[in-house]
Amino acid sequence: MTRSDPRAPAPASESALRPDEERYPAAQIEPKWRKRWDELGLFRQDVSHAENKFYCLNMFPYPSGDLHVGHGRNYILGDTVVRQAMLRGRRVFAVMGWDAFGLPAENAAIQNKTHPEVWTLRNIQRMRQQFDAWGIGLDWSREIASCHPGYYRWTQWLFLKLYERGLAYRGKAPVNWCPSCQTVLANEQVVGAGECERCGTPVIQRELEQWFFRITEYAQRLVDDLALLTEWPEKVRVMQHNWIGRSEGAEVHWRVDGTSEELVTFTTRLDTIYGATFVVLAPNHPAVAKLTAGRADIQEFAARVARQQSDRRYDQEPEKEGIATGLSAIHPFTGAKVPIWVANYVVMGYGTGAVQCVPAHDTRDYEFAKQYALPIVPVVRATASRDEGWEMVGEDRVFVGEGVVFGSGPYDGITTEQARERMAADLAQRGQGKPTVTYRLRDWLVSRQRYWGAPIPMMYCEKDGIVPVPESDLPVMLPKDVEFKPTGESPLAAKADFVNVKCPKCGGPARRETDTLDTFVDSSWYYLRFLTPRDETKAFDSALANAWLPVDQYIGGVEHAILHLLYSRFITKVFYDMKLVSFVEPFRALFTQGMITRGGVKMSKSKKNTVAPDELIARYGTDTGRVYTLFIGPPEKDAEWSDRGVEGAYRFLNRVWRLGRSYGALVRETASAPRPVIESAAAREVRHAAHTALARVTRDFDDFHYNTAVAAMMEMVNTLIAVSQKEAAALEPGAAPSDVRWAMGEALRLLIFMLSPIAPHVGEEMWSLYGDDTQAGTIFRAPWPEVDGSALSVDTETLVVQVNGKLRARLELPTTLSAADVEREARDNPRIATLLEGRKLKKTIHVPHRLINLVVE
RNA sequence: GCCGGGAUGGCGAAAUGGUAGACGCGGGGGACUUAAAAUCCCCUGGGUCGCAAGGCCCGUGCAGGUUCGAGUCCUGCUCCCGGCACCA
Numbered sequence: 001m002t003r004s005d006p007r008a009p010a011p012a013s014e015s016a017l018r019p020d021e022e023r024y025p026a027a028q029i030e031p032k033w034r035k036r037w038d039e040l041g042l043f044r045q046d047v048s049h050a051e052n053k054f055y056c057l058n059m060f061p062y063p064s065g066d067l068h069v070g071h072g073r074n075y076i077l078g079d080t081v082v083r084q085a086m087l088r089g090r091r092v093f094a095v096m097g098w099d100a101f102g103l104p105a106e107n108a109a110i111q112n113k114t115h116p117e118v119w120t121l122r123n124i125q126r127m128r129q130q131f132d133a134w135g136i137g138l139d140w141s142r143e144i145a146s147c148h149p150g151y152y153r154w155t156q157w158l159f160l161k162l163y164e165r166g167l168a169y170r171g172k173a174p175v176n177w178c179p180s181c182q183t184v185l186a187n188e189q190v191v192g193a194g195e196c197e198r199c200g201t202p203v204i205q206r207e208l209e210q211w212f213f214r215i216t217e218y219a220q221r222l223v224d225d226l227a228l229l230t231e232w233p234e235k236v237r238v239m240q241h242n243w244i245g246r247s248e249g250a251e252v253h254w255r256v257d258g259t260s261e262e263l264v265t266f267t268t269r270l271d272t273i274y275g276a277t278f279v280v281l282a283p284n285h286p287a288v289a290k291l292t293a294g295r296a297d298i299q300e301f302a303a304r305v306a307r308q309q310s311d312r313r314y315d316q317e318p319e320k321e322g323i324a325t326g327l328s329a330i331h332p333f334t335g336a337k338v339p340i341w342v343a344n345y346v347v348m349g350y351g352t353g354a355v356q357c358v359p360a361h362d363t364r365d366y367e368f369a370k371q372y373a374l375p376i377v378p379v380v381r382a383t384a385s386r387d388e389g390w391e392m393v394g395e396d397r398v399f400v401g402e403g404v405v406f407g408s409g410p411y412d413g414i415t416t417e418q419a420r421e422r423m424a425a426d427l428a429q430r431g432q433g434k435p436t437v438t439y440r441l442r443d444w445l446v447s448r449q450r451y452w453g454a455p456i457p458m459m460y461c462e463k464d465g466i467v468p469v470p471e472s473d474l475p476v477m478l479p480k481d482v483e484f485k486p487t488g489e490s491p492l493a494a495k496a497d498f499v500n501v502k503c504p505k506c507g508g509p510a511r512r513e514t515d516t517l518d519t520f521v522d523s524s525w526y527y528l529r530f531l532t533p534r535d536e537t538k539a540f541d542s543a544l545a546n547a548w549l550p551v552d553q554y555i556g557g558v559e560h561a562i563l564h565l566l567y568s569r570f571i572t573k574v575f576y577d578m579k580l581v582s583f584v585e586p587f588r589a590l591f592t593q594g595m596i597t598r599g600g601v602k603m604s605k606s607k608k609n610t611v612a613p614d615e616l617i618a619r620y621g622t623d624t625g626r627v628y629t630l631f632i633g634p635p636e637k638d639a640e641w642s643d644r645g646v647e648g649a650y651r652f653l654n655r656v657w658r659l660g661r662s663y664g665a666l667v668r669e670t671a672s673a674p675r676p677v678i679e680s681a682a683a684r685e686v687r688h689a690a691h692t693a694l695a696r697v698t699r700d701f702d703d704f705h706y707n708t709a710v711a712a713m714m715e716m717v718n719t720l721i722a723v724s725q726k727e728a729a730a731l732e733p734g735a736a737p738s739d740v741r742w743a744m745g746e747a748l749r750l751l752i753f754m755l756s757p758i759a760p761h762v763g764e765e766m767w768s769l770y771g772d773d774t775q776a777g778t779i780f781r782a783p784w785p786e787v788d789g790s791a792l793s794v795d796t797e798t799l800v801v802q803v804n805g806k807l808r809a810r811l812e813l814p815t816t817l818s819a820a821d822v823e824r825e826a827r828d829n830p831r832i833a834t835l836l837e838g839r840k841l842k843k844t845i846h847v848p849h850r851l852i853n854l855v856v857e
Numbered sequence: 858g859c860c861g862g863g864a865u866g867g868c869g870a871a872a873u874g875g876u877a878g879a880c881g882c883g884g885g886g887g888a889c890u891u892a893a894a895a896u897c898c899c900c901u902g903g904g905u906c907g908c909a910a911g912g913c914c915c916g917u918g919c920a921g922g923u924u925c926g927a928g929u930c931c932u933g934c935u936c937c938c939g940g941c942a943c944c945a
Contacts, residue, residue, distance in 0.1 A: 023895085235939080238861050242941050249945080267945060280945090320943080345943045355945045363858090364943055391858090440944060561940085631881070633869055638938095640869075648881050651896095658896090708871070711880035718880090725897075800876050805926040807876070845925060850875050855925045 024650075024657040026621020030761040034135060040778055043082075043137040045093050047531055050547035054090035056082050057527055057587075059556030059564070060097040063123040063145075064104055067130045068610035069641065070596035070603035073629045077593055077706070078555045079136045080630060084701045084757035087784045093548060095530040096131065096138045098124050100147035102519045103181055103198055106452045106484050115480065116452040120147060130613060135622050135760055142533045146522035151529065152454035153475035154539035155522050158571070159446075159457055160468050167214045167574065168446075170466060174284075175445055177206040183449045184210060211456060211515070213444040215570050219244050220437070221584075222569055231589035233636070236561045243562050245440025250424045252356060252433040254279060254329035256291065257337055263287060263329055266351030266438055270427075271419035274408035275358040275379035277369065278339045279329045280322065282346040282353040283309065291340075292325055298342060305344040320345050320368050332432045333409065333423070343368060351438050363391050366398045379407045380416055444567065446518045451484040451491040453516030461503035461510040470504050476512070490514040523564055524571040527551055527586055546582045554587035561592065591704060594638040596629070603641070611641055623759035624650045630706035630758055652710075653762060655717050656755065663724065663731055663744050664770035667752075670745025671772030673737065682727050683739035684795070689719035690747035691791035697754045698787065706758065713754055720747055753785050800851035801826045803835050819846050826852045 037043065058078040061071065082094045098120075105116035112119070124145060131138065144151055162168040176185040180201035191197045215222075223244050226237045249268035256263060265279060281288055283306040292298040301323045308318065322343030329340050345364055346355050359369035360378040369376050370393075382389065382403045389401010402416045411419050427433035447456065455476040457469035469476055479498050484491045492498050492514040503510035528540035531548055535541065556564075565587070572586040595602045598609040616625050628649035632639040678684055693716035700709035723744070724731055730740045749772060756763030756779050767779040776782065794815060799822065801809040809831045813822060823844050826832055836856065845853040 235861060239940055242860065245941080245944070247944070265945085269945080318943085343943095346945075347943075350944045352945095357945085362945070364945075367943095438944080440941090558939085631869095642869075642882070644882055645869075652881085654896095707869090708880080711871075714880055721897085798876080802875090802926075805875095805924085810876080843925075845875090847875055851926090853875080853925055 022654075022658055022661055024621065024623075024653050024762065026623065026761070027618070029765045030135070030622050033761045033764045034132060036764070036777065037137060042778055042780060043092070043094055043139045044141060045091065045139055047093070047544055047548060049091065050544075052089065052091050053093060053548055053552070054082075054085045055093040055548050055551045056085065056553045057095065057551045057555065059554070059560060060099050060144075060523070060526060061127070062099045062102060062104070063120055063127055064605075065123045065126065066605070066610075067127055067613065068603055068605075069613055069616065069625065069629065070610070072134055072613055072625065073596055073632075073635075073639075074555065074557070074593055075131065075136050076134060076626050076629050077591075077635050077704075079134070079760075080626070080706060080757045081553060081555070081704075082137060083760055083780060086780045087753065087757065087782070089783065093530075094138050095142045096136075096140070097144035097526055097530065098127075098146065099519060099523050099526075100124065100145040101152075101453045101516075101522055103183075103450060103452070106450060109452075109484055116484065117147065117480065120145075120452075133613065133617055133622060135626070137760075142530045144526065144529050144533050146454075146519070146526065147452070149475045149477060150534065150536065151526075152478075152522065154529070155454045155517060155525070156457040156469070156474050156476060157471060157539055158521070158525060159517065160471060160474075161578065162213055162574065163458075163468055165574070165578075167217065168211060169214065170209060170211055171443075172207060172209045173212075173445075174205045175208050175210055176203045177208075178203055181450075184208060184445060184447060210445055210447040211458075211513075213446055213521075213570075215444045215567075216439060216441055218570050218573055219246065219439040219441050221573055222441075222566065225569070225573075225584055228585055229587075229590070232587075233558075233590065233592055236558065236565065236590060236592060239561045240566055243441065243566065246437060247439075248435070248437050249351075250420070250427065250433055251352065251436045252332055252427060253431075254332060254356075256287075256340070257328040257330055259291070259327075261287065261291060263340070263354050264352045265354045265356045266436065267356050269358065269361065269416075269420075270423045271405055271408075271411075271416040272358040272361045272379055273331075273333060273356060273423065274405075274411075275360045275377045276331065276338060276356040277359060277375045277377055278341055278357045280341045280343045280346045280355050280357055280368075281325075282306075282348040283342055283344065284348045285342075285353045287354070288325075288342055291327055292342075295325070298323055298325060302342050305342075308344065309347060318344060320364070320371060322368060322372060324372075332427060332430075339374075341372075349442070350440065361398065361400055363393050363398050363400060366393050366396070370396075377407065380405055444518075444520075444570075446521055447515040448518055449490045449515055451478075451482055451516065453519060454478070454522060455492065456513040456515050456517055458513040459501055459503060459510040460513070461506060461508060463508055464503055464505045464510075467503055467505055467510065473504070478516075490516065492516070520563055520567050524567040525575075527554075527568070528575075528581075540580075542580050545580075549581070550583050550586050550588040553589050553591065555591045555593065557595070558592040565590070591636070593635045594633075596632075596641050597638055598641045600640070616646065620646060620650045621653075621761070623762045624653055627653060627710060627759055631710040633707055635704055635706060652714055652717065653759060655721060656751065656762065656766075659717065659720055659724070659748060659751075660766045660770060663748060664766060665733065666731070666741055666745030667749045667770040668745075668772055669737075670742050670749065673742060675746075676737070676739045676742050678739045678743065680739055682723050682730075683743040685719060686723050686740065686743040686747050687788070687791040688794060689716045690743075690750045691788050692716075694750050694754060694785065695787045695792065698784075701757070709754070710758065713751065716747070716751065720744065720751075750785055752779065753782075756780070797849050799826070801829065801832055802851060802853040803832065804855060805853060808832060808835060815849070819848075822846060822852060826854065 056078060058075055082092050086092050100120050105120045108119050109116045146152060159168055176190050178185055178196040178201055180199045181196060185196060185203060190203050194203050196203055223241060223246050226241060229237060247268050249266055250270040252265045254263045283302040288302050322341045325340045325342060327340045328337035331338055357365040359365040359376040361380055380399060380403045382399060382401060389399055390397045391400050405411050405414055405416060405419045424435040455478055457474060457476045459467045459469060461467050479495055482491045482495060499512050499514060501510050501512050528545050531544040532541045568586050573584055575581045576584050601607055603610050628646045631649060632645060678687060693712045696712040697709045727740050730738050731744060752763055752766045763779055768774055796812050797815050799811045799813055800807060801811055809829050811825060811829060813825055827836060839856040842855045842857060
């Protein structure tokens with residue numbers, strides 16, 4: 001007999017084969033069930049009822065074309081979560097959309113001379129098929145694409161709303177510019193050592209006028225509300241916290257000696273100000289130009305260093321360099337004159353760009369002071385009880401910790417913490433400073449000089465200046481016939497009929513904004529759109545949103561830990577302030593899954609290390625791929641792809657399949673018969689295996705531990721197969737009813753349930769063939785089975801007997817024995833008895849079902 | 858440098874403070890077969906004693922500690938991964 005080919009339809013003679021020669025015929029059954037789910041509308045959700053709702057969302061993908069198994073892992077995980085929730089009676093909402101604007105489409109368009117839209121829509125179609133091939137259950141009637149005018153109209157609306165609220169503004173600022181993508185980037189899109197997130201090209205700085213969203217206004221709330229996100233990974237919360245970078249400190253005003261100018265410094269260590277021996281300005285601080293107008297050497301130095309700062313690769317810190325301005329600042333407490341310097345180690349982008357320098361208590365200032373022979377004045381000493389906070393600068397120790405202040409006039413003797421408070425209060429009283437909070441977070445730069453994005457709905461009128469497009473005129477349609485070569489200016493700028501418009505205010509000539517929106521604006525609100533995806537009257541429905549959101553489970557890659565998640569949180573808070581939603585956070589629980597690697601690196605098209613799902617599915621079936629990707633390891637961790645591992649998953653499914661072929665009929669037999677008295681050891685073993693597995697799987701599903709859930713099922717299947725071989729006669733068709741038959745039927749029924757979220761096609765097929773109530777036409781409408789606690793217990797237990805924690809003996813005892821009996825048995829054991837002889841027993845520790853430990857002197 | 862997360866067999870990994878290595882991969886042996894494939898069974902951390910049944914010792918990155926008992930808790934390190942970084 002040749003091996004059966006799972007791709008070929010099974011010949012009629014197949015059933016005549018010995019069960020152990022059969023394989024799970026994936027190609028024959030899997031498409032059938034996908035069609036069935038579609039017919040039943042299994043994943044269609046009527047959103048008018050939201051009780052017991054479960055909104056599960058995978059981050060919507062960029063339609064880049066082919067999906068590989070690495071992508072598959074994300075969606076398989078999400079689908080398993082959804083199906084398991086469905087089995088447990090939740091009203092699931094599972095949807096999919098496309099983050100369809102963006103650079104790759106444009107780059108592909110330039111390369112292949114295809115319009116970005118054509119390229120994008122073709123990819124979407126292809127990916128939709130792939131989702132289907134993986135058996136991902138989705139309500140496709142709610143599909144959205146951010147490049148569709150029906151969607152981006154509302155992205156533009158969002159922009160107008162932010163503009164109305166003063167949260168969108170046009171400003172000139174040094175911005176990150178990618179010379180390869182020919183566009184500006186948000187701070188969040190600059191990664192690694194100052195490289196473009198997309199293409200890896202080193203980013204340079206340019207001074208440009210651009211649109212920004214005032215996310216900094218929400219910095220405090222974005223920090224505070226992290227505390228609400230208890231079901232987010234700690235890692236992501238910390239990353240967001242660091243990114244926002246809140247630091248508490250004080251603003252200090254310094255008069256510049258001999259001028260009417262004032263400098264404002266920011267410090268977190270106001271307590272050390274009596275040790276401030278100089279002040280440093282960032283090279284591009286506005287005061288530098290103003291105060292040193294006549295000094296070409298300083299101007300040149302500042303210009304050179306500013307350029308270095310902006311072009312710098314972040315991999316190493318440059319040597320400290322500075323130049324004295326010859327000017328002095330008046331110390332706000334002592335009235336002393338301290339020199340003002342310009343140096344390369346202070347940046348304009350944080351705080352005020354001006355810093356008080358206390359070389360005795362700051363390593364950077366210390367290094368600089370040493371180099372330029374500036375005075376070092378200590379004003380804080382460590383306390384006797386706590387001598388920590390020393391750091392090394394070369395050979396020298398610098399005290400940067402907390403302690404007690406001295407040499408600080410009226411503040412001598414108080415702690416650094418007290419000093420910070422009192423000094424700030426005193427400064428505020430004199431109008432020379434105040435306590436402030438500074439954030440690392442910058443405003444969100446949303447302009448992009450590229451074609452394939454949502455046009456920014458703004459105009460520039462000669463008379464009225466910046467004028468928003470009236471809401472009723474939305475969408476500002478993206479013209480289709482455009483040259484989209486990157487020139488550093490939006491391709492839209494070259495289209496006269498797009499650019500030249502009438503001012504809605506005065507009717508005079510106006511120019512349209514030609515930049516498009518960052519695609520992260522598109523994705524900052526999409527989770528709200530799925531509820532009313534075709535609504536032409538509003539972006540989303542508040543009542544429905546309040547009923548269905550926040551998203552109960554959000555799933556995606558950790559690479560979005562900052563960008564997308566921060567922006568979405570921000571936009572949700574804006575909607576909250578607009579009273580459009582009643583919640584402040586969009587995603588209640590977040591799960592960040594790991595990547596699949598091959599050869600140790602992330603699977604990606606560019607690295608040519610992908611595994612195509614089509615081939616895998618053709619050879620082993622979708623469910624094999626699903627079982628494998630969930631069994632590969634904990635889903636939050638990266639995992640290395642292994643073709644051998646796939647074989648293992650396939651073997652497991654085949655074992656399940658053959659069990660069904662051999663004993664599936666017992667499921668119905670069991671269902672129609674009351675549970676007999678379970679007497680035989682074999683029946684007890686089967687029930688114990690089945691209910692233990694059910695208990696573990698139920699628990700593991702709740703914690704995303706799909707790898708151990710599969711392991712639990714494998715163990716159960718191993719037991720069933722072992723018992724089936726020992727009890728072959730009793731299990732044969734037509735044999736007399738018995739407790740083993742009943743137990744096997746029950747076990748298989750439970751197995752079908754446990755397996756279904758992970759291998760839904762196998763589950764459905766087995767349920768339809770053997771299930772005890774297949775009326776609804778799908779197992780996913782049947783209720784999840786209950787664990788029978790009595791089946792979990794065993795008759796005897798192997799107790800480990802220890803003396804003083806050392807393993808000494810094993811005892812096989814009935815579980816019905818009382819603790820006292822167990823202890824007597826342990827002490828009566830010959831080996832233990834000899835150990836106890838002549839020693840005094842101090843106490844006995846009895847851990848039920850595990851061990852007994854006798855503690856002796 | 859700061860913050861977070863890790864480190865367990867040949868490999869991916871399991872272990873509410875209670876028999877470390879479940880489950881899977883790989884490896885070895887056996888059954889079935891003319892043979893192979895498939896399937897099924899047994900063994901598989903290291904060392905050591907024993908003809909054998911079966912023992913014993915060591916073992917979760919390193920050094921300590923708490924505990925009757927530590928992969929798990931505590932203290933101090935080492936290394937790896939991720940994030941941020943002259944952030945004042």
